[in-house]
Amino acid sequence: MYNTTYALMYVTDDGITDDTAxxxxxxxxxxxxxxxxxxxxKSCKTISFYNRSLKAKTLCHAYRVPFIIxxxxxxxxxxxADGVHLGQTDMPYRKARELLGPNxxxxxxxxxxxxxxxxxxxKVDYIGISPIFNTVTKTSDLAPSLGIEGLQMIRPLFSKPIICIGGIHQNNVAEIIKNGANGVAIISAISKAQYPEKETKNLKEIICQTGFIQ
Structure with a gap:
């Protein structure tokens, strides 16, 4: 497995059905x-999910970046894949660990x-605080936003990396990192940007400027 750094997780946008885009x-x-x-x-057929996963994994590993489902x-x-991200109603962690193995x-x-x-x-590897702010990307079965106060409450309770997701963009990412998060997970701020590469670079630069600790 490649070195895992949680600073900036891109969560792919399942609203983009065209594979080229x-x-x-x-x-x-x-x-x-x-x-x-x-x-x-969340909605495509299993064969389509499988095929996208194969291609996405190959692309990620070409850049030496971990790839999870x-x-x-x-x-x-x-x-x-290098791992999975589970919700509270998905397969229990212990069974997932049993199936996937220790690494x-x-x-x-x-x-x-x-x-x-x-x-x-x-002893999960990381948690994703969801949602940190209000978001339009994920709307079904979504808990109320936790905000910075929620992050501050959770930080002392979890010893491994914390990633925040939900309504994150260039104007609030630094505040999230400065208040204890080890990284952010972003969908629409990148996928809907006019220039996704530039947007990703800008977000990563802001994160690095905070002096975050992985």
Missing amino acids: FFKILEDTLKGGASIIQLRE NDRIDIALAVD KIIGLSVSNTEQAIEAENL
Whole structure:
């Protein structure tokens, strides 16, 4: 596995159905400095998810960037991804770890302090605070935004990396890192940008300027 740095995770936009556009944006993020990629597909058929995963993994590894799958343990196993990101209603962490083995990345979405404590006890590799701010990308079954106050409450409860997702852009990313996050996960601020590579570079530069600690 490649060196895992959680500073800037690009979560792919499943609203982009055209593969040419999809992979152009993905490669732009890799050129721009995305440090880890999460492939998220909520509605496509399994064969399409599998095929995208194979191509995306090849592209990520060409840039020596870890590649993880959102939710789907079967897809992660089928393509030998570097790990998975699980939601609270997905496969239980312990079973996912049993299936994937000890060396794969497993992240878990967290929306409150109780879930953060549970994640600490489970020893997951990272947690994703979701959502940190309001977002239009993910709307179904979404908990209320936690804000910076929520991040500050959760930070002392979890000893491994914390990534924040939801409504993140250039104007608030520094505040998130300065208040204890180890990185951010971004969908639309990059995927809908006019120049995704430039947007990724700008976000990464802001993160690095905060003097964040991985």
